[in-house]
Structure formats: C-alpha cells, structure tokens
Amino acid sequence: MARTKSNVLVGAPNVKVGGGFFIGDVIDDEEKFPTDATTELDKSFNAAPGGYMSEDGLVKTTDRSTEKIKDWNGDIILVVTSDHSVTLKFTCMESANAAVLKMIYGEDNVTINGESVKIVETSDDLPHISLDFLMLGGQGKAVRAFSPDTQVTSVGDVSFVRAGVISYEVEAEVFDVFGDGRKLWQLMDPVKAADDGDGENGGAEGNE
Incomplete structure (x- = not known):
C-alpha cells in the first residue's frame, strides 16, 4: 500500500483566529454546529477567544471500558461498552482573559x-x-x-513566580449533548488561503 504524505498532519494552532x-455557550442545535474545519462558529455560541495556550497544545484522552x-x-459471544469518556487537557496562558477566567471560576x-x-x-x-x-x-x-x-473538572496548581507566566492547566470533560453517544466533532478540510501561514494572536480581543 502506498504511503501518502498529505495524510500526515500536525496540530499547530491557527493563531490568526483567536x-x-x-x-462559547452550549448550543444543542446541530444545524448551528460547524460543518468544516475553517468556517467561523455561528454567532449564537457567543464565542470569545481563549488566547495563548502553552506549547503542549491540546491533548485528547478517550477512555473506553x-x-x-x-x-x-x-466462549466470548459479545463485547459491549460499559463506560466511555472523552477529556481535553490544555494550558491557558492568558490569566487576565475574561472568557478563560469565567470558564475555570464560574460566570458569577x-x-x-x-x-x-x-x-x-x-x-x-x-x-x-x-x-x-x-x-x-x-499539507494544505x-x-x-x-x-x-464541556465542563472543566480540574485545574492544576497555579504558580506565581517571577520567572514564569501565571497559567491554568485545565482538564475538561466532554459531554454527550444529544444523549446519543456523540461527544466530540473532529473535522479536516483544505485550508483557506487567508488562514495559511503564521499570524499574530487575536486572543486579547473579546475580553470585555
């Protein structure tokens, strides 16, 4: 079987978009979900940029029992799933970002x-x-x-030191929003020309 380099991808952030x-908010209307990897979220999500994340990026963990x-x-005649969970781990580096703070401390x-x-x-x-x-x-x-x-379930130790930024190591549980087992949507599409290449982080915007 031939090997295809275009199928080998990395997970670099698109820093030109937030x-x-x-x-954002939880919306249980699938018609408003993103249908490709590049289109902006529907305005009903009221989404705000989370800003800088650490170099560890996003880690997805799937546990299935x-x-x-x-x-x-x-004789084994059937194997059934008794438990399934998806968690996301990432570290937020903008300690004064309103959206980040409300995510880990609560809106009120x-x-x-x-x-x-x-x-x-x-x-x-x-x-x-x-x-x-x-x-x-x-690979385009x-x-x-x-x-x-999604709901944050734990936040790691927060260090206040001169030699490092204040950051929040977040672990979040991904829920089955429709009650049919679907939790996380992953999409891959050709990149739009405007999104290709490096850019400045827009995460400082939308922090009102």
Whole structure:
C-alpha cells in the first residue's frame, strides 16, 4: 500500500483566529454546529477567544471500558461498552482573559471592570461551555476539534513566580449533548488561503 504524505498532519494552532481556540455557550442545535474545519462558529455560541495556550497544545484522552459477555460454555459471544469518556487537557496562558477566567471560576465569580479583574474562588459547580479548537495541519489541511458541551473538572496548581507566566492547566470533560453517544466533532478540510501561514494572536480581543 502506498504511503501518502498529505495524510500526515500536525496540530499547530491557527493563531490568526483567536489564538487557536474559542470558548462559547452550549448550543444543542446541530444545524448551528460547524460543518468544516475553517468556517467561523455561528454567532449564537457567543464565542470569545481563549488566547495563548502553552506549547503542549491540546491533548485528547478517550477512555473506553468494555465488558465481555460469555455463553454457558465460557466462549466470548459479545463485547459491549460499559463506560466511555472523552477529556481535553490544555494550558491557558492568558490569566487576565475574561472568557478563560469565567470558564475555570464560574460566570458569577469573575468581575471585569475595564482593565480591572476581580476573582472570587468558590465551591460552585463550574459552567458547561462549548470549546472550539482551530488548527493548521500542514499539507494544505485545516483541523478542527469541536465540543458542544464541556465542563472543566480540574485545574492544576497555579504558580506565581517571577520567572514564569501565571497559567491554568485545565482538564475538561466532554459531554454527550444529544444523549446519543456523540461527544466530540473532529473535522479536516483544505485550508483557506487567508488562514495559511503564521499570524499574530487575536486572543486579547473579546475580553470585555
């Protein structure tokens, strides 16, 4: 079988669009979901750029537990999925980004007044959000990972040091928004000319 280099892709952020990822509302209308890897999210998501992420990028972990069903003779006749989960891990580097802060502390616990930020850390359940990651895969391809219903479940230790930026290592659970098992949408398409190449991060915008 021939090897095809155009099928070998990377996961570089598309920094020309919000730094590479967006945080938005949960929308359970599939007609408003992205249908390709390059089109902007529907305005109903109220998506805001998440800005800079660390060089570790986006890590997707899929856990699947199965149960083997045996007959009277001890032969395996069926394998069924007993548990399935998808988690996303990434590190946000914009510690004053309103969308990021509301994602990890909760909408009611973050107050933005001009350039001033007030955060109250509480035991409240964290909000459900949508996450949209836009990447350039090389070989003329764009790559997208879209989760319509996501919730941050843990945030790593936050260090306040002179030699490093304040950052948030996030782990988020991806939910089945329709109740039919579908959780994460991944799309690959030819990249648009306007999205090709490097650009400046737009993550500082939309932080009102």
